[in-house]
Amino acid sequence: MSGASSWSFREDDFRQIQSILGEFLGESNARTALIVDRTGQMVATVGEATAFDPTAFASLTAADFSANDQLARMLGEPEFGALFHQGERESMYLADVARRVILVVLFDKRTTLGLVKLRVKSAVVRLGQVFTDMFNREGASTPGVESGFLGEAEDEIDKLFGA
Amino acid sequence: MSMINYASREINCKLVYYGPGLGGKTTNLEFVYNKVAPGSRGKMISLATETERTLFFDFLPVDLGTIRGFKVKFHLYTVPGQVYYNASRKLILKGVDGVVFVADSQIERMDANVEAMQNLYENMSQHGYDLTKIPFTIQYNKRDLPNAAPVAELQASLNPGWPIDDPARQRPVPDPYHESELLVSQQDGQWIERAPYFEAVALTGEGVFDTLKAISKNVVKTLG
Numbered sequence: 054m055s056g057a058s059s060w061s062f063r064e065d066d067f068r069q070i071q072s073i074l075g076e077f078l079g080e081s082n083a084r085t086a087l088i089v090d091r092t093g094q095m096v097a098t099v100g101e102a103t104a105f106d107p108t109a110f111a112s113l114t115a116a117d118f119s120a121n122d123q124l125a126r127m128l129g130e131p132e133f134g135a136l137f138h139q140g141e142r143e144s145m146y147l148a149d150v151a152r153r154v155i156l157v158v159l160f161d162k163r164t165t166l167g168l169v170k171l172r173v174k175s176a177v178v179r180l181g182q183v184f185t186d187m188f189n190r191e192g193a194s195t196p197g198v199e200s201g202f203l204g205e206a207e208d209e210i211d212k213l214f215g216a
Numbered sequence: 217m218s219m220i221n222y223a224s225r226e227i228n229c230k231l232v233y234y235g236p237g238l239g240g241k242t243t244n245l246e247f248v249y250n251k252v253a254p255g256s257r258g259k260m261i262s263l264a265t266e267t268e269r270t271l272f273f274d275f276l277p278v279d280l281g282t283i284r285g286f287k288v289k290f291h292l293y294t295v296p297g298q299v300y301y302n303a304s305r306k307l308i309l310k311g312v313d314g315v316v317f318v319a320d321s322q323i324e325r326m327d328a329n330v331e332a333m334q335n336l337y338e339n340m341s342q343h344g345y346d347l348t349k350i351p352f353t354i355q356y357n358k359r360d361l362p363n364a365a366p367v368a369e370l371q372a373s374l375n376p377g378w379p380i381d382d383p384a385r386q387r388p389v390p391d392p393y394h395e396s397e398l399l400v401s402q403q404d405g406q407w408i409e410r411a412p413y414f415e416a417v418a419l420t421g422e423g424v425f426d427t428l429k430a431i432s433k434n435v436v437k438t439l440g
Contacts, residue, residue: 060219067223092311093275093291094219094228108258108277112291116263116272119307198220198227198439202284206436209280209288213256214425214432 066187067097073179074099081172082164084143087157088150088180089114096154103159118147118155135173137166148173151184220439226287229435230311231428234336235318236328237269237297240357240418244318245276245292247421248428252278270296272304280432290432299331306339314351314435315340316427317411318418319374321356321364326373333374348378351434354413355427360420367415377401377408385409393430 074086078100085100087107093115095107103110118136125133135148146158146169156177160169220227233241242262249260256279263272273293280288295305309315317336319329340347356370380386380400386407389400393412400409412430416423 061222062219063222090219090311092219092230093293094221094230094311096219096221097223106259108289108291109261109275112275112277112293113261115310116307119310120272120304123303123307198286199284200440202286203436203440205283206280206288206439207433209283210429210432210436213252213278213280214429 060188062096062187066183069183070097070180071099073176073183077158077172077176081158081160081169083158083160083169083172084163085159086176087111087114087159089155089157091115091119091153091155100159114147114155114157118149135170139166146170146173148177150177151181151188153188154180154184156180220286224287225285226289227439228289228291229313229432229439230291230293231314231316231431231435232308232312233292233294233316233318234305234309234332235297236320236325236332237299239297239318239320239325239329239332240416241294241297241318242270242274243418244316244355244357244416244424244427245274245294247418247424248278248292249276251421251425255279256281269298270294271301272296273308288436290435292428297332299335302335302339305335306342309339309343309345312340312345312350313438314431315347315353316431317352317354317374318416319354319356319370321358321370322361323363323365326365326370329370329374348409351431351438352411353427353431353434354411355416355418355423356413357416357418357423359415359422360417367413371410371413375410375413377403377410380407380409393426 078086085103087098088096089111090096093112095111121133121136138145143159143161148156150156158169233244235241249257258277261275265271273295276292278290293308295308337347354375356367358364388398391397391399414423414427418424
């Protein structure tokens with residue numbers, strides 16, 4: 054492999070994930086569920102709208118998770134499969150999915166950590182299957198961008214960063 | 217390329233600014249942040265120490281707009297320059313689409329530059345990435361300082377080139393950014409390729425956008 058492996062996320066993938074996360078939110082009474090990829094990009098958000106900047110949130114989540122991954126290795130653990138950050142009103146629970154993406158659950162007093170943890174387990178198994186299938190199909194069937202994209206992108210780069 | 221999100225019609229590209237401590241990586245991002253129209257950029261995040269040294273990373277998302285139905289975004293990251301933060305340096309490279317190496321031109325910083333470059337190659341290979349096969353650009357920063365080393369010297373130490381063994385690629389390729397220079401050339405019978413380079417003074421912004429334009433265009437090419 055020469056560079057970072059590529060993958061694409063399609064509308065039918067989104068629908069599958071949306072339905073898993075929708076069910077999870079219903080069962081756990083959590084507020085919002087997000088999928089962030091390990092490189093720091095937001096993949097999907099389901100549930101109540103959030104007030105924060107999603108791009109910044111995703112980059113910090115990935116960094117947080119990666120840093121903790123390294124801490125786990127220092128302790129001789131292969132990974133910390135999940136992390137919990139407790140706030141006064143809002144808390145977040147993060148869980149690894151298929152070693153490629155992170156499930157982030159935001160919840161408040163309407164539920165408990167125990168219930169969230171319990172429901173996350175089965176959601177992670179179902180999401181893991183969806184993402185594993187998604188990564189396995191990469192390569193042959195990636196549609197790529199339309200022709201003409203490159204020229205237009207270069208023009209936009211010149212415009213934005215000065216010709 | 218990391219991810220094309222067909223559901224949200226988004227393409228995100230990750231660019232990482234790498235290099236020795238106090239070389240000007242954060243200054244590059246700050247200049248971009250201050251010059252790009254506020255509507256085209258997100259919030260800049262700096263995880264820095266109390267003395268403004270980058271502890272984990274700086275992050276700046278820049279929005280290129282909608283192209284052929286896709287929202288294209290560049291996520292600009294810096295890594296900490298100090299060696300003892302290597303663990304976090306390495307983490308930031310995960311999923312990188314393009315690398316800018318910001319070298320400090322001062323003669324006294326030559327060893328630090330070389331060390332950071334070796335460290336970059338090592339960290340990339342530990343992720344399974346090959347720096348010679350992904351978009352890579354070098355920026356020689358602080359060109360305004362009186363103790364700046366000549367570019368030829370910096371090129372010889374930091375950008376000596378890597379061998380090209382594929383016969384189809386063994387032909388001279390002109391450097392589009394420097395007249396009468398070559399990116400692919402023959403030396404002592406061996407074909408070699410060098411990374412494009414730019415001279416810069418990041419504090420005043422000189423060369424900052426030239427570098428960013430070059431690396432982002434090369435990254436976009438990998439999407440096609």
